[in-house]
Amino acid sequence: MVLVENIRNVALVSQSNTGKSSLVASLLTHAKAIQKISKKEESHLISDFTQEEKERNFTHTIKMFNFSYDKFSFNLIDTPGYPDFIGEVISALAAVDGVIFVLDATGNIEVQTEQIWHMVQEKSLPHLVFVNKMDREEADFTKVLKELEEKLNKQFVLVQMPQSDGGILKEGVDLISEPEAIPSEMLEYREKLVESVAETDDSLVEKYLEVGKLTLDEIKKGLKIGVKQGTFSPVVCGSTYADIGIDYLVKFLIDFFPTPIEKKVLDKDGKLVDIIDIKDSLAQVFKVTSELHLGDVVLFRVFSGRFSASSLVYNVSRDLEEKFGQKIQIVKGHTKDEVDSVGPGEIAGIAKLKATKVSDTLSNSRGTVVLKSLEFPSPNTSVAVVPKESKDEEKLSFALDRLVREDPTLRIGFNKEFSEMVLSGMGELHLGTVSKRLASRFGVHVEFKEPRIPYRETIKGIAKVQGKYKRQTGGHGQYADVWIEVEPLHRGKGFEFVDKIVGGKIPSKFIPSVEKGVREALSKGITTGYPLTDIRVSLYDGSFHEVDSSDIAFQIAGSMALRDAVQQAKPIIIEPVMETEITLPEEHVGDVTGDINSRRGRIINIEPKGHSRVIKAHVPLGELHRYASTLKSITQGRGTFQMKFACYEETPSHIAKKISEESAHKPH
Numbered sequence: 001m002v003l004v005e006n007i008r009n010v011a012l013v014s015q016s017n018t019g020k021s022s023l024v025a026s027l028l029t030h031a032k033a034i035q036k037i038s039k040k041e042e043s044h045l046i047s048d049f050t051q052e053e054k055e056r057n058f059t060h061t062i063k064m065f066n067f068s069y070d071k072f073s074f075n076l077i078d079t080p081g082y083p084d085f086i087g088e089v090i091s092a093l094a095a096v097d098g099v100i101f102v103l104d105a106t107g108n109i110e111v112q113t114e115q116i117w118h119m120v121q122e123k124s125l126p127h128l129v130f131v132n133k134m135d136r137e138e139a140d141f142t143k144v145l146k147e148l149e150e151k152l153n154k155q156f157v158l159v160q161m162p163q164s165d166g167g168i169l170k171e172g173v174d175l176i177s178e179p180e181a182i183p184s185e186m187l188e189y190r191e192k193l194v195e196s197v198a199e200t201d202d203s204l205v206e207k208y209l210e211v212g213k214l215t216l217d218e219i220k221k222g223l224k225i226g227v228k229q230g231t232f233s234p235v236v237c238g239s240t241y242a243d244i245g246i247d248y249l250v251k252f253l254i255d256f257f258p259t260p261i262e263k264k265v266l267d268k269d270g271k272l273v274d275i276i277d278i279k280d281s282l283a284q285v286f287k288v289t290s291e292l293h294l295g296d297v298v299l300f301r302v303f304s305g306r307f308s309a310s311s312l313v314y315n316v317s318r319d320l321e322e323k324f325g326q327k328i329q330i331v332k333g334h335t336k337d338e339v340d341s342v343g344p345g346e347i348a349g350i351a352k353l354k355a356t357k358v359s360d361t362l363s364n365s366r367g368t369v370v371l372k373s374l375e376f377p378s379p380n381t382s383v384a385v386v387p388k389e390s391k392d393e394e395k396l397s398f399a400l401d402r403l404v405r406e407d408p409t410l411r412i413g414f415n416k417e418f419s420e421m422v423l424s425g426m427g428e429l430h431l432g433t434v435s436k437r438l439a440s441r442f443g444v445h446v447e448f449k450e451p452r453i454p455y456r457e458t459i460k461g462i463a464k465v466q467g468k469y470k471r472q473t474g475g476h477g478q479y480a481d482v483w484i485e486v487e488p489l490h491r492g493k494g495f496e497f498v499d500k501i502v503g504g505k506i507p508s509k510f511i512p513s514v515e516k517g518v519r520e521a522l523s524k525g526i527t528t529g530y531p532l533t534d535i536r537v538s539l540y541d542g543s544f545h546e547v548d549s550s551d552i553a554f555q556i557a558g559s560m561a562l563r564d565a566v567q568q569a570k571p572i573i574i575e576p577v578m579e580t581e582i583t584l585p586e587e588h589v590g591d592v593t594g595d596i597n598s599r600r601g602r603i604i605n606i607e608p609k610g611h612s613r614v615i616k617a618h619v620p621l622g623e624l625h626r627y628a629s630t631l632k633s634i635t636q637g638r639g640t641f642q643m644k645f646a647c648y649e650e651t652p653s654h655i656a657k658k659i660s661e662e663s664a665h666k667p668h
Contacts, residue, residue: 002073005259007345009075009301011092011099013120015112016081018104019132021059022240024078030246031074033067033332060433061406062088062287064299064331064347072254075347083112083640084430084628087376087409091358093119094286094374095301095347098257099127100249105139105237109151111583111638114612117152126227126258128234130249134162135169135242145235151611155232157196158189159223160248162237172237172245176219196232197222220255227256260345265303266372273303273369275344280368281305281313285360289349290402290441297329297349298356303371305364307348308341315353316370317360325352358408376408377642379424381628383431383448386421392444396421399442403434410434417531418452427628453622454576455659456648457525458534461570462487467561469553479548480557482506482514483541486565489534491574491648495522500540506554507544513551514539517558526566528573528663533648537562573656575620579646582615582631584639589613591634599623600652618646622655 012020028034058080065076077092079085093099099120103109120127131144141162148156160172163183173182175190182190198208200222208214214222226232236252238245265273275282287299300307307313309328312321327338329349342348356362359373387396400412400423411424425431431448438444464485471478489496497515506514522532539558580601584592592615593603601619608614624643631639651659 001343002346004261004343004345006072007075007260008072008253008257009077009096009098009260009345009347010253010257011077011079011089011096012102013079013089013092013099013113013116014081014102015110016058018081018102018107019240020081020102021063021078023100023102023130023132023246024063024065024076026240026243026246027074027076027250028065028067030250031067031069033065058082060085060088061289062092063333064349066330066332066337066347069250069254074250074253081112082429083115084425084427086112086115086426086640087407089116090119090374090376091287091408093123093125094284095299097126097260097263097345098253099125100253101127101129103129103131103144103148105131105133105141105144106136109144109147111585111612111635111640114151114610115583115640118610121154121230124230124264126230128227128236128252128257129156130245131162131235131237133239133241134172134237135239135244137167139169141237148233148235152233153610155196156235157193157226157232159193159234159252160236160238160245161186161189169239169242169244172248174248176216176223178216193223194219197226200225200229200231224256228258228262260303263303268370268372270372273371275303278304278369280363280365281307282368282371283307283362284371285356285358285362286374288356288358288406290406291351295351296353296402296405297351298353299331299347299349300362302342302344302346302348304344306341306343307350307362307364309339309350311364313362313364314366314368315356315360316363316366316368317373318355319366320355322353322356322362324350357405374408377426378644379409379411379426380641380643381427381431381626382422382424382451384418384420384451385423386447386449388445388447395442396438396444396446399438399444402442403437415451415454417454420451422451423448427632428626450625455528455530455651456534456574457527457530457532457566457571458574459486459488459532459566459569459571461568463565463568465561465565465568467557467559467564469557469560471553472548477545477548478550478553478556479545480510480550480553481543482539482554482557482561484514484518484558484561484565485538485540486562486569487536487538488569489536491534493534495519495533496536498536498538500538501542505544506539506542507549510544510549510551510554511539513554514558517555517560518562520555521559521562526563527571528660530573530663532566534574535566537565573651573659574648575622575651575655577618577646577649578621578624578643580615580617580619580624580641580643582617582639582641583609583612584615584631584635586611586613588635588639589615592631592639595630595634599627619643620649620651 029036063078067074079089079092159175163173175193198204204222265275267273282304283300283302285298285300289297311324330337361371404410404412409426413422466483468481499511518537596617601617604616606615
């Protein structure tokens with residue numbers, strides 16, 4: 001049984017192509033958890049081991065790696081670097097106690113890294129920066145440090161510096177050493193380190209001001225406080241390819257990163273939970289995966305108490321009882337160890353839970369605290385999903401349901417209006433991986449099509465008309481006579497039916513039939529086949545026949561009246577407008593706002609967010625198909641966006657004419 005103070009739960013995060021997966025392989029190698037990899041360029045495959053990841057050469061989902069280093073137990077989580085998979089990063093951050101930002105010494109800091117940086121700051125997660133690829137000829141450590149300070153607006157403290165010989169990286173110099181062991185040109189950085197750590201504690205400040213220096217133990221004390229409190233961000237360096245700085249990184253995590261009992265845990269109301277004194281066992285689900293022979297496997301982080309295999313547990317979030325499977329999994333990449341129980345600080349997997357989902361709180365007691373749910377962004381890209389073979393329709397629904405359980409940033413819905421299955425995700429890259437998974441894991445091959453836009457009809461004017469239905473075919477005939485008034489409602493109000501009949505001109509038993517006929521006509525639309533909305537229909541006059549009047553006659557009369565009235569009340573087409581939030585580098589604001597204007601968008605405001613800018617705008621949904629790709633092209637891959645429904649607005653006449661022409665050729 002591992003001691004909780006000897007556990008380190010750490011996530012590797014940043015933009016793509018910085019070497020996160022290769023760093024995982026290096027850490028595992030140094031811990032002797034895996035054999036040394038002969039082909040360095042293949043080291044990322046330790047983490048990118050699924051078929052889709054091998055084909056596309058990047059990480060799609062978080063990967064867990066448990067390993068031992070001396071007497072310490074590490075749970076390492078590798079995360080994807082592309083913005084489309086930000087949901088995976090959110091899941092990882094919920095499980096760990098600290099974060100390593102892996103940066104490329106030859107590149108720039110991109111929006112994805114900035115986004116994750118803000119998330120880490122909001123969660124007050126201890127962190128450090130590992131500057132990778134320092135062995136490259138074009139590596140520029142000074143440039144990276146300058147960019148860190150400019151873009152991330154934080155105090156960064158060097159605890160290690162690269163030392164080269166003839167342009168070749170030799171080692172990282174530890175600045176937490178006696179001055180005599182440090183090259184003279186690096187002493188000024190050591191002094192900055194000492195100044196920074198002194199500010200973390202009053203006694204250290206007093207000692208430093210009096211004596212002008214601190215002992216190594218005092219430096220380490222201040223550094224540990226600073227990391228825990230997030231006062232500053234330590235920077236270390238190295239190279240996974242040249243195998244430099246890896247052991248130093250591990251030892252830094254052991255010496256200065258927090259233990260699991262120091263993690264800030266919030267309840268559903270955002271209040272701090274004292275996980276040290278809590279008596280109940282407490283854990284939270286941060287990820288669900290699907291395995292061929294086991295079905296869904298729930299990954300959870302234990303905060304207090306113990307969880308045992310084959311035991312009953314309570315899903316406190318859903319107020320239901322679940323039973324653990326026969327073995328708890330300790331995940332080591334694509335392999336697993338099986339154990340009988342896990343305790344505080346441990347991260348594990350369990351199969352056979354029937355109703356448990358991401359964010360759920362697990363406990364041995366129904367009455368325990370419910371932890372704060374993970375917050376995932378809304379999808380920004382939608383496609384209509386069509387199986388290539390009609391026989392796969394049922395299998396497709398099952399497969400998509402499984403994938404949505406695994407990935408909270410995926411949404412699946414069925415549009416009854418168009419009989420379309422609509423899949424929504426975080427971008428075309430994200431949805432492309434879903435297509436690959438459907439084929440490789442479930443044997444379902446699909447096509448993606450542009451989903452139809454749910455336009456609506458409404459009116460701008462007022463009209464009064466008669467709807468009279470009279471048929472005589474021998475025997476009883478059909479007779480109904482109604483007078484209605486139509487008028488527009490405020491946008492979003494839907495439909496109102498008002499009964500103004502007095503004096504029994506239409507018997508009360510036929511009034512619902514009139515409304516039913518009106519509603520039927522509304523659902524089919526008048527000019528385009530799209531449903532009619534935001535309209536009040538008042539039934540104010542009419543007549544009936546003692547023998548020939550019937551429910552069906554009044555339905556038909558109501559429908560006829562509605563159609564004629566709408567034609568006279570200035571019918572228009574309205575379109576869904578989305579509230580979009582675009583995060584991008586400042587230098588691309590002009591190009592993006594110009595593009596939004598060309599899409600008939602309306603800029604609401606532009607706000608600063610660190611070195612980035614956030615553009616909020618209202619844009620018609622019909623103008624946003626494939627926008628994620630366009631934005632990436634404009635911003636060189638550095639822009640991201642989210643959207644949600646805002647309102648319906650009138651469609652310009654030239655667009656409305658085009659919609660009407662297209663509708664005439666499409667089934668509704």
